[in-house]
Amino acid sequence: MISNPVSLLAASLVCALALSVTPTPAHAEERSGPEIDCKLDYSITGWSIIYKHSNGSGSVYCTNGQRMRVRIKAKGVGLTAGKWRIDDGNGRFSDVHDISQVLGKYAHAEAHAGVGKSGSAQVLTKGNVSLALAGHGEGVDLGVDVGQFVISRR
Numbered sequence: 001m002i003s004n005p006v007s008l009l010a011a012s013l014v015c016a017l018a019l020s021v022t023p024t025p026a027h028a029e030e031r032s033g034p035e036i037d038c039k040l041d042y043s044i045t046g047w048s049i050i051y052k053h054s055n056g057s058g059s060v061y062c063t064n065g066q067r068m069r070v071r072i073k074a075k076g077v078g079l080t081a082g083k084w085r086i087d088d089g090n091g092r093f094s095d096v097h098d099i100s101q102v103l104g105k106y107a108h109a110e111a112h113a114g115v116g117k118s119g120s121a122q123v124l125t126k127g128n129v130s131l132a133l134a135g136h137g138e139g140v141d142l143g144v145d146v147g148q149f150v151i152s153r154r
Contacts, residue, residue, distance in 0.1 A: 038062040040091035047083045052076040066099035069154040076147025084139025091133040106149040113142045
């Protein structure tokens with residue numbers, strides 16, 4: 001959750017660093033058909049004291065008509081503490097050719113600081129697929145962490 005310009009800049013730098021060291025997937029993503037636009041609407045709650053844990057749910061919608069309800073789990077570790085919730089989050093996937101490609105584990109790095117109402121923005125990667133997230137919510141949190149963001153079928 002980001003509530004001031006310094007935190008937003010720090011989060012942007014951490015996300016840029018995470019993108020520059022994208023892990024190589026164990027197997028190449030299969031590309032079948034043209035690229036499609038897919039979006040995620042979600043809500044998530046979480047807490048952290050050195051270890052960060054979040055759970056949520058949402059729905060993925062693609063321009064080719066495919067839809068899927070999903071479960072979200074995020075885990076991380078770092079210098080972090082707090083409790084938060086995002087009620088009206090949204091995300092946009094890139095380099096997707098079939099809705100099934102949105103499922104899996106995304107690399108996650110974040111710098112965050114927030115008190116009360118605030119927002120969150122981050123970019124996650126999984127092989128060729130990227131996910132840009134943004135959301136608004138409430139909470140108290142401060143820290144820097146790395147980990148994974150997992151999307152699975154609900």
